[in-house]
Amino acid sequence: MKAIEVPAIDGAFLFLPTPYADERGFFCRTFDADVVRSVGLDPDAFVQDSVSRSVRGVLRGLHLRSGNGEAKLVRCSYGKIFDVVVDLRTDSPSYRNVASFELTGDTQATLYIPAGCAHGFQALTETADTSYRIDRPHDPAEDVTIAFDDPELAIPWPLPVTSMSPRDREAPSLAEVLKHVVKHKEG
Structure with a gap:
């Protein structure tokens, strides 16, 4: 497994494993504490693992945590997703x-997203399983959502959106979220 810096996002990394394939399928290590440590991250900081299953066209995000934020490791364990930070x-x-990024079950690449970054993805295959490992327990009271189609961000989602949660569909613009974040920090 090797770690590659993501030039567009300071402190973000892609962890690329080496899948070993044969007639049975494949095997690969998807987390290696020594590799994580080698780029200055604490492998013991991650406290919860979760998985979501999405069907083609489902969009989840853009999500952010208020307060101290949330660092996460994201991997598409099955299928293919278009992932955005x-x-x-x-x-x-x-x-x-x-x-x-395009994350796939074939490569098992893991994306490290630093705290303070928003994250979202769209499923590109009929089934896409996405695994998350976060660095502090989830608190729904700290959830922040930004409109996936905010014109200021102009994210080129590859497929028409087939489904999303009401919270994601009704999310405020980036400008509104930034006003709230600044107001929250001053208050």
């Missing part, structure tokens, strides 16, 4: 940058 850390050299 938006850097919303005001002190970051990549502030407001958007980066997209």
